[in-house]
Amino acid sequence: MKLDRRLTPANARVAAAALKGLVEAEAYVEGEAACVRAPLTDICRDPAGDRERQLLMGQRVVVYERVAGWAFVQAAADGYVGYVPEAALGAVVAPTHRVSARLSQLYPEPTIKCRETAMLSFGAQVVVTGQEGELCETPGGFIPVQHLTEIGTRTPRLEVAQLFLGTPYLWGGNSGAGIDCSGLVQAALRAEGHDCPGDSDMQEEALGEAVALDAPVAPGDLYFWPGHVAMALDGARLIHATGHFMSTVIEPLEAALARIEAAGYALRARRRLG
Known part of the structure; x- marks a missing residue:
């Protein structure tokens, strides 16, 4: 059986435990769950290599290896495999809302008059902990309430x-x-x-x-x-x-x-x- 590299969590050093007997690797590991904490990060074929796809804030991954500042991961949503900067990852969270505008701003304070710290794309997932006026509070900052919809909301x-x-x-x-x-x-x-x-x-x-x-x-x-x-x-x-x-x-x-x-x-x- 030929395995699709893009969907197979294995490299020359490690592989997912479920692949034992199917691929050769020095070690077989269960992996650890993590979430993307950066607003946007590339998922690359090789460390510091060319981009193959991208991951958005809040998306879950399984990490199989961490080496030299890079993490070898598989995206939970579509199974895509590759390397992301280790700094782009954080602990698993349970998002409550997703960005529903094409792009939104993340503000450090509850006012749109301050300088934004990041831009968030449609589909980015966040944990809303409160609301001040027309801005929703998240652990990373404030987002316009008009730009968010609850997780599970379906849009045509x-x-x-x-x-x-x-x-x-x-x-x-x-x-x-x-x-x-x-x-x-x-x-x-x-x-x-x-x-x-x-x-x-x-x-x-x-x-x-x-x-x-x-x-x-x-x-x-x-x-x-x-x-x-x-x-x-x-x-x-x-x-x-x-x-x-x-x-x-x-x-x-x-x-x-x-x-x-x-x-x-x-x-x-x-x-x-x-």
């Missing part, structure tokens, strides 16, 4: 996707500061309550049911090309984060299909979630 996927319109394209991006095609789909589907893998090929394999390429379009249908995914807004328009425009855009469906095919990428699949 197309509403979330359109929230990211104009967001710069960023390879491996998962935030309101920069996002890629699969990151946009993952953010939209998670907000609606669906589990969703991190990369477009994984999404093509795991999400929904296959639909004929020429079947009538339903809002929310996912279109897959090699290395790319887009979401139908309706029968005439797609929304996607694309390197062609370096942005999240709405594009006419027929124009997008023709443009991408002309670039040498044939439409490979359509998938539909309930």
Whole structure:
């Protein structure tokens, strides 16, 4: 059985205990739970290597190794494996709210007139401990109440996707500061309550049911090309984060299909979630 490196918590030194007998490693460990405490952190293939995806504040991980300031982790939400700066992690918390604006501010004091200490992306999770006026208090600072929603609240996927319109394209991006095609789909589907893998090929394999390429379009249908995914807004328009425009855009469906095919990428699949 061939294991997907991106989803297999193993390196040359350590591996998850459950992988004993499947992969070779010097040690097999159970790992320890942790939470991302940084506003945003890259998850990299190698320590200090290229970004593969990103993790947001409040997301849980299992840590299998800590070495030279880096932690080898697996994300709890989608199983993605890689290295994050050890300083980006903290103790496990039970978030009460998530950021529902594309971007929000974190203030050190209960006033919007002070200088913010960080920006938080849509999907970041926090523990709200109180409220002062129009700001919610968290252990890390204060966040506008208008920018938060309770954990468990479901938001329609197309509403979330359109929230990211104009967001710069960023390879491996998962935030309101920069996002890629699969990151946009993952953010939209998670907000609606669906589990969703991190990369477009994984999404093509795991999400929904296959639909004929020429079947009538339903809002929310996912279109897959090699290395790319887009979401139908309706029968005439797609929304996607694309390197062609370096942005999240709405594009006419027929124009997008023709443009991408002309670039040498044939439409490979359509998938539909309930």
